[in-house]
Amino acid sequence: GPKVLQIPSHQIIDMGQMVTLNCDPVSNHLYFYWYKQILGQQMEFLVNFYNGKVMEKSKLFKDQFSVERPDGSYFTLKIQPTALEDSAVYFCASSSSGTGVSGNTLYFGEGSRLIVV
Amino acid sequence: GDQVEQSPSALSLHEGTGSALRCNFTTTMRAVQWFQQNSRGSLINLFYLASGTKENGRLKSTFNSKESYSTLHIRDAQLEDSGTYFCAGPASGGSNYKLTFGKGTLLTVTP
Numbered sequence: 001g002p003k004v005l006q007i008p009s010h011q012i013i014d015m016g017q018m019v020t021l022n023c024d025p026v027s028n029h030l031y032f033y034w035y036k037q038i039l040g041q042q043m044e045f046l047v048n049f050y051n052g053k054v055m056e057k058s059k060l061f062k063d064q065f066s067v068e069r070p071d072g073s074y075f076t077l078k079i080q081p082t083a084l085e086d087s088a089v090y091f092c093a094s095s096s097s098g099t100g101v102s103g104n105t106l107y108f109g110e111g112s113r114l115i116v117v
Numbered sequence: 118g119d120q121v122e123q124s125p126s127a128l129s130l131h132e133g134t135g136s137a138l139r140c141n142f143t144t145t146m147r148a149v150q151w152f153q154q155n156s157r158g159s160l161i162n163l164f165y166l167a168s169g170t171k172e173n174g175r176l177k178s179t180f181n182s183k184e185s186y187s188t189l190h191i192r193d194a195q196l197e198d199s200g201t202y203f204c205a206g207p208a209s210g211g212s213n214y215k216l217t218f219g220k221g222t223l224l225t226v227t228p
Contacts, residue, residue: 108160
């Protein structure tokens with residue numbers, strides 16, 4: 001089936017440093033998402049991105065977070081500076097259309113495990 | 118409260134048996150998506166339903182939007198079915214762009 005690739009799979013970073021998580025979405029998809037999962041807990045929506053813009057973000061998407069997809073390359077989540085509570089698995093997802101449209105499906109990557117020490 | 122409530126929170130099955138997982142919505146959902154999160158943490162798409170029933174192998178899912186619930190039936194469970202099963206949906210009247218997840222059902226299949 002369609003694949004979403006995430007790089008890196010794991011990263012350990014010192015608190016206060018910057019981290020960039022990369023996502024290669026499904027090739028013909030137009031909507032991109034980041035979700036956060038703390039170990040053993042449910043997936044929490046962070047942000048949605050379409051046509052070069054953030055469409056919606058949750059309260060978990062702090063000011064230190066930013067997303068972009070320059071020139072159709074990786075869809076990235078940047079955290080600067082990182083904090084201890086940012087430790088989690090970050091999942092990227094993509095879809096061909098918005099989630100409210102009939103027949104649409106979100107496809108998730110395998111996650112990037114971020115550990116802030 | 119949570120918009121998506123899953124039950125049971127944990128379930129243990131012997132190989133070859135079956136059961137049903139349930140997802141109750143406290144708000145109207147336009148669709149539901151079911152995922153399996155395996156031991157590696159990967160999210161595997163199982164079903165997307167806007168209504169009715171879909172079946173795929175040993176799995177079957179139903180979405181009743183009027184009564185605000187969805188079920189996932191597993192039959193002839195295998196060891197590789199172990200994992201956490203999540204349901205999620207976009208709320209009607211809400212954003213087109215956000216899936217709200219339940220807390221998951223942890224399924225353990227034993228020999």
